[in-house]
Amino acid sequence: MKDLKTVTIFTMKEMIKRKSFIVTTIIILFLIIIGFNIPNIIDFFSKNDNQSVGNEKLLIVDSKNIFEGTLENLSSMDLGYEIEVSNENLSFEDIKGKIENEEVNEAILIEQSNENTNVYNLRYIVKNVATVSSIPENLINAISSTYTNLQISKLGLTQEQIQSLTPNFEYSIEQTEEQKISGNLMVIMLLSLVLFYAIYFCAYQVSSSITTEKTSKIMETLVTSTSPRIIVLGKTIGIGIVGLVQVCLFVAVSLISAKLFLEPGIIESVLDMSKFTPYLAIITIIYFILGYFAYALLYALTGSTVSKPEDIQSANTPVAILAVIGFYLSYFTMMNPTSNLNMFASMFPISSPFCMPFRIMMGVASVTDVIISLAILVVTILIVANVAIKIYSNAILNYGTKMSLSDMIRIYRDKNN
Numbered sequence: 377m378k379d380l381k382t383v384t385i386f387t388m389k390e391m392i393k394r395k396s397f398i399v400t401t402i403i404i405l406f407l408i409i410i411g412f413n414i415p416n417i418i419d420f421f422s423k424n425d426n427q428s429v430g431n432e433k434l435l436i437v438d439s440k441n442i443f444e445g446t447l448e449n450l451s452s453m454d455l456g457y458e459i460e461v462s463n464e465n466l467s468f469e470d471i472k473g474k475i476e477n478e479e480v481n482e483a484i485l486i487e488q489s490n491e492n493t494n495v496y497n498l499r500y501i502v503k504n505v506a507t508v509s510s511i512p513e514n515l516i517n518a519i520s521s522t523y524t525n526l527q528i529s530k531l532g533l534t535q536e537q538i539q540s541l542t543p544n545f546e547y548s549i550e551q552t553e554e555q556k557i558s559g560n561l562m563v564i565m566l567l568s569l570v571l572f573y574a575i576y577f578c579a580y581q582v583s584s585s586i587t588t589e590k591t592s593k594i595m596e597t598l599v600t601s602t603s604p605r606i607i608v609l610g611k612t613i614g615i616g617i618v619g620l621v622q623v624c625l626f627v628a629v630s631l632i633s634a635k636l637f638l639e640p641g642i643i644e645s646v647l648d649m650s651k652f653t654p655y656l657a658i659i660t661i662i663y664f665i666l667g668y669f670a671y672a673l674l675y676a677l678t679g680s681t682v683s684k685p686e687d688i689q690s691a692n693t694p695v696a697i698l699a700v701i702g703f704y705l706s707y708f709t710m711m712n713p714t715s716n717l718n719m720f721a722s723m724f725p726i727s728s729p730f731c732m733p734f735r736i737m738m739g740v741a742s743v744t745d746v747i748i749s750l751a752i753l754v755v756t757i758l759i760v761a762n763v764a765i766k767i768y769s770n771a772i773l774n775y776g777t778k779m780s781l782s783d784m785i786r787i788y789r790d791k792n793n
Contacts, residue, residue, distance in 0.1 A: 435474065436589070437485045437782075440486075468499075568730050583676065587684070666757060680767065722749055728749045
């Protein structure tokens with residue numbers, strides 16, 4: 377137990393001292409803070425745009441008095457323009473002169489296409505069409521609404537009749553399946569993505585750490601001081617603790633940033649976190665730990681088969697493929713959480729850490745399902761640990777070429793004999 381503690385603490389110290397770990401942590405924290413400030417950044421530029429637009433003068437020319445003076449009501453609307461309405465018979469050249477003399481910035485010339493129809497032509501006149509491609513939608517809606525209100529008022533309709541023209545519809549969604557599903561799918565997918573990257577990148581550090589220490593000959597000292605089993609478990613636990621602390625730090629900074637930089641209730645309006653209960657939080661942490669151990673032990677195995685840091689990428693490829701398959705299996709089956717494939721993903725050990733917590737959030741996983749899933753995952757970890765430690769024990773001091781799959785199978789069989 378003392379040796380396990382020693383290796384764990386040693387691994388944690390080495391992990392924290394790494395420049396790559398420090399730089400990565402700082403960059404991610406910086407991105408989190410920037411990310412939560414995106415609404416403020418957008419608001420800042422929007423305010424600047426609104427200020428510039430607010431100073432623009434818009435001339436609306438209704439020479440035929442089609443709107444019968446009701447266009448004056450546009451001035452009281454918050455359209456972002458200083459609006460001037462004219463009933464003079466102004467031509468395009470007259471308006472062009474006003475824009476060139478900076479009397480107005482833009483103009484809308486209203487013309488009737490045919491006196492016998494209610495088709496009207498709105499000519500949007502600006503200094504340069506490169507700055508705009510069409511009439512702003514808020515102006516179109518305001519002008520159209522003003523004309524509609526004018527025509528309705530001419531019909532002499534009562535208030536009840538006017539209200540009947542714009543009924544209020546109440547919508548509801550119902551399902552035919554008996555099993556009810558709850559929870560925000562966007563929240564589920566977002567948290568699944570976070571959980572995957574947390575498990576994957578923490579586990580990946582195990583192979584990197586083992587290979588680096590083989591290169592620096594530190595491993596020879598460790599092997600002579602304690603057993604390979606202790607080394608594997610100690611390094612896995614040490615990196616796991618650092619990874620868990622790192623994830624907690626990211627979550628804490630995210631919560632603080634949300635509190636400081638976002639408007640109250642903005643997260644709740646986008647992400648429904650009501651289903652994230654203490655029970656779900658505990659289950660998520662358990663699956664994070666077990667999922668991390670499963671992948672970390674696989675990476676410990678691949679890390680011990682190479683002696684050069686540049687070989688880590690190719691050695692880790694099979695495990696990376698497994699991780700990606702597990703993630704996408706759980707991610708895409710969330711679209712249909714009551715399907716048999718989603719049930720399979722919550723039990724399959726390479727995908728259950730990413731899938732089961734969010735089946736619980738959606739309310740489709742029973743306690744029995746959770747127990748079975750955890751049991752399968754634990755058994756898988758024990759099997760992987762047994763294989764990894766046996767191959768690791770013989771391969772750890774190998775400083776030759778990268779071991780092949782056949783070499784690992786041969787070593788495992790020899791260790792059993």
